[in-house]
Amino acid sequence: MDITTFIISNREKAFLIGSHSAYRSQLTRQLLKLRRRLGRSTPKNQKTPRNDPVTAEDVGKDKRFIHLQLLTAERAWAHAMAMKDAHAEGEGTEVKGSTRSHIISRLYKAARCASDLAVLLQNNKKTCGINAIDVLDASAYSSYLSGISEFEKQFPRHFDSANDQKSAWKPCLAHFSEAHIVYTALLHHTKRQEFKEFLAGSIDPSIRYAAYSSGYPRTIPISTVAKQHFRRDDTERVNALTRLYPESLESDEKLKAKGIASDIPTTITWRNRTAPIADAAIGQAMAATSTAASNLANTFSASSSSSTGSVNSAASLTKTLSASYDPVLTSAADTVDAVRGALTDLSKEGVPESDRRTQDLRITDLAANYGLISWRVGRNRVVTSSAPRAAATNRTLDDGLNFDPLAPSTPSTRHTRKGKNGKPAPDTSDQKQPRAEPPRHQLTRLSTRLALYDATLQSIQQISTFSGAAKDTAFQSELSAQKSYFTALRTLNIAYSYNIVGKAREALALFDKAAGYVRDLKPDAAVAGTSVSGMGHAGEGSDDNVPTLSVSSTQMRALQAHLSDKVTRQRALVTLQDHIPPLSSLAADASNVKASKPEHGVIPAANKKPDQDNQQRQPSLVETNLSTFPARGAADVNLTNLVPYPPRMEPVPVQPIFLDLAWNHLEYPGRAKAQAQRGDESDGGGVGTEAQARSRGWFGFGRG
Numbered sequence: 001m002d003i004t005t006f007i008i009s010n011r012e013k014a015f016l017i018g019s020h021s022a023y024r025s026q027l028t029r030q031l032l033k034l035r036r037r038l039g040r041s042t043p044k045n046q047k048t049p050r051n052d053p054v055t056a057e058d059v060g061k062d063k064r065f066i067h068l069q070l071l072t073a074e075r076a077w078a079h080a081m082a083m084k085d086a087h088a089e090g091e092g093t094e095v096k097g098s099t100r101s102h103i104i105s106r107l108y109k110a111a112r113c114a115s116d117l118a119v120l121l122q123n124n125k126k127t128c129g130i131n132a133i134d135v136l137d138a139s140a141y142s143s144y145l146s147g148i149s150e151f152e153k154q155f156p157r158h159f160d161s162a163n164d165q166k167s168a169w170k171p172c173l174a175h176f177s178e179a180h181i182v183y184t185a186l187l188h189h190t191k192r193q194e195f196k197e198f199l200a201g202s203i204d205p206s207i208r209y210a211a212y213s214s215g216y217p218r219t220i221p222i223s224t225v226a227k228q229h230f231r232r233d234d235t236e237r238v239n240a241l242t243r244l245y246p247e248s249l250e251s252d253e254k255l256k257a258k259g260i261a262s263d264i265p266t267t268i269t270w271r272n273r274t275a276p277i278a279d280a281a282i283g284q285a286m287a288a289t290s291t292a293a294s295n296l297a298n299t300f301s302a303s304s305s306s307s308t309g310s311v312n313s314a315a316s317l318t319k320t321l322s323a324s325y326d327p328v329l330t331s332a333a334d335t336v337d338a339v340r341g342a343l344t345d346l347s348k349e350g351v352p353e354s355d356r357r358t359q360d361l362r363i364t365d366l367a368a369n370y371g372l373i374s375w376r377v378g379r380n381r382v383v384t385s386s387a388p389r390a391a392a393t394n395r396t397l398d399d400g401l402n403f404d405p406l407a408p409s410t411p412s413t414r415h416t417r418k419g420k421n422g423k424p425a426p427d428t429s430d431q432k433q434p435r436a437e438p439p440r441h442q443l444t445r446l447s448t449r450l451a452l453y454d455a456t457l458q459s460i461q462q463i464s465t466f467s468g469a470a471k472d473t474a475f476q477s478e479l480s481a482q483k484s485y486f487t488a489l490r491t492l493n494i495a496y497s498y499n500i501v502g503k504a505r506e507a508l509a510l511f512d513k514a515a516g517y518v519r520d521l522k523p524d525a526a527v528a529g530t531s532v533s534g535m536g537h538a539g540e541g542s543d544d545n546v547p548t549l550s551v552s553s554t555q556m557r558a559l560q561a562h563l564s565d566k567v568t569r570q571r572a573l574v575t576l577q578d579h580i581p582p583l584s585s586l587a588a589d590a591s592n593v594k595a596s597k598p599e600h601g602v603i604p605a606a607n608k609k610p611d612q613d614n615q616q617r618q619p620s621l622v623e624t625n626l627s628t629f630p631a632r633g634a635a636d637v638n639l640t641n642l643v644p645y646p647p648r649m650e651p652v653p654v655q656p657i658f659l660d661l662a663w664n665h666l667e668y669p670g671r672a673k674a675q676a677q678r679g680d681e682s683d684g685g686g687v688g689t690e691a692q693a694r695s696r697g698w699f700g701f702g703r704g
Contacts, residue, residue, distance in 0.1 A: 003070065003141055004183075005194050019082070023078045040052065054120065073114045073117075076109040076113065108149050111146040122236070133244070139178070144202070151210065165214070176207045207225060265286055289331035292327040292331045300321065339365045369466055370466075373462065374548040374549040377549045378546060398555075400449050403442075453487075460549070464479050485517075491514035515563035518563065519560070
């Protein structure tokens with residue numbers, strides 16, 4: 001049973017097309033159908049509805065009885081939310097009187113139904129046929145609804161003292177803390193994003209408001225507040241949480257001692273500008289990013305020290321390294337979301353942009369977005385590198401500088417040879433020999449690289465549009481150098497594709513264009529001068545760092561030297577293709593030099609017909625090269641090949657026929673005067689003649 005998943009899916013389907021009122025109507029229809037199927041519907045002649053409680057035996061026979069309780073609780077919750085929405089659309093600003101009492105009673109009913117279900121499942125696991133995860137899921141959902149009920153009771157109240165306010169919000173914090181701890185443990189165990197969305201959308205904001213109302217500062221993380229208010233009197237639930245996620249109830253000091261959590265930063269530095277972190281959610285997300293970045297650096301260090309040299313291991317290494325970026329990207333995205341949430345809260349409070357808090361958050365927002373895009377570009381650089389073959393011999397990643405036309409070797413699928421005694425003979429070749437891929441497969445690999453280069457260039461363009469980055473001249477020049485570096489790599493790989501299809505001249509032009517992007521750049525122009533403290537961002541661009549947006553001076557020099565070599569080599573290839581005659585011509589000349597005796601399958605030169613000789617030989621005629629002066633004088637001119645002989649029937653250009661089809665239908669300058677003069681000279685008048693000329697169609701015949 002996935003209780004939370006069932007609830008979230010039901011809500012999403014209803015909220016896509018309607019509001020809480022539509023959700024309540026949908027739940028009413030679902031409850032009616034489910035009661036009929038379970039035999040719990042009210043007969044027509046019965047005045048009061050049936051309210052038989054759900055027992056463990058009912059759940060053991062049919063799990064849909066759990067859905068019956070869940071739908072009942074959800075309908076009561078939807079009814080309360082619909083009343084709040086209807087009141088928000090009116091003129092009032094605060095719910096009072098009977099409406100507020102009705103809302104609280106509906107929420108209390110929802111919490112009671114969910115609590116009855118959680119107690120039923122916890123006390124009758126074997127009878128109901130469920131496991132410990134289902135019990136925790138039901139208890140978390142019950143705590144969530146109970147927290148909403150307590151939150152609604154205390155939200156509009158005004159207290160005389162801080163102690164009264166703190167004691168009044170304590171039950172709400174306790175219920176939401178239980179839901180936060182359990183859902184966090186389920187998230188780490190199942191890796192389902194539904195729990196994460198439920199936490200971020202409903203539970204964590206409520207904990208933050210209740211903690212703030214209780215006197216807790218915003219610098220204290222939500223997880224710390226939840227651990228402080230979690231009730232540990234239920235030993236069975238505590239043991240289940242410990243088995244599911246051992247670190248769920250441990251203090252921050254123990255987690256730091258184990259190396260699982262890092263210190264939460266209180267400041268962030270962006271290009272020599274330091275801003276304080278006032279929100280604990282931002283600091284917590286930055287600490288998670290720093291921890292994930294440290295793990296990623298350890299992965300790269302371990303991969304560089306365990307080089308095996310095989311191509312298959314290098315291919316799997318590339319996949320492993322690219323997948324290792326996922327935790328860092330997730331934590332960096334959480335940081336960006338936390339900063340945007342803090343900015344939204346300040347804007348709702350009416351804080352102007354000139355305020356110090358807003359300015360600090362703008363610096364944090366720019367640093368967080370830069371870090372996210374930098375890690376994203378780093379993963380693209382790992383995927384576009386010339387692995388697997390280059391990584392098997394040299395552990396450095398070259399950003400797609402080289403292209404290997406050989407296909408990655410795969411394990412052999414041949415049948416096992418048997419020896420003389422019937423046993424399998426030892427096979428020393430466990431892999432096929434490398435072979436060249438077909439051109440279409442090579443072009444597919446290059447198109448994948450180009451897509452990643454395009455994504456990288458779009459990310460760099462996105463950074464330059466951030467608030468606070470446009471006026472930083474040094475930062476813009478750094479981004480421009482990085483953009484030139486990746487644009488040169490993109491053009492280089494396009495040139496590779498033209499070489500594959502045999503277009504050497506176009507490839508030479510592209511090689512030279514790619515070299516022009518980085519020819520005038522300094523080697524350290526693309527090295528990131530940005531150091532983001534607290535996020536694990538590699539800002540120095542050294543070769544030992546994890547690949548990010550920063551480009552080291554060594555990589556820039558390697559690209560410049562590689563492009564210079566490619567231009568020189570490609571120019572030589574194009575020159576050779578222009579001066580060396582085709583292979584067919586060389587073969588024809590060699591056959592003429594041989595003896596005239598007939599050979600098997602070859603027609604002698606003396607017995608050849610003229611047409612056959614002209615079809616086989618494709619020499620360059622002198623008459624077609626009259627504008628080309630021989631390099632070494634007349635000795636290079638073949639005087640026996642002046643014109644084609646015997647002459648053949650060929651099309652010859654002659655004087656074309658010019659037909660002005662629009663002459664009778666358009667008014668050309670000067671034509672009206674000539675027509676008037678001809679009309680005066682004629683006896684019948686010009687008007688009728690002109691009308692008669694206009695009425696005729698093209699070529700003197702036609703329309704009547």
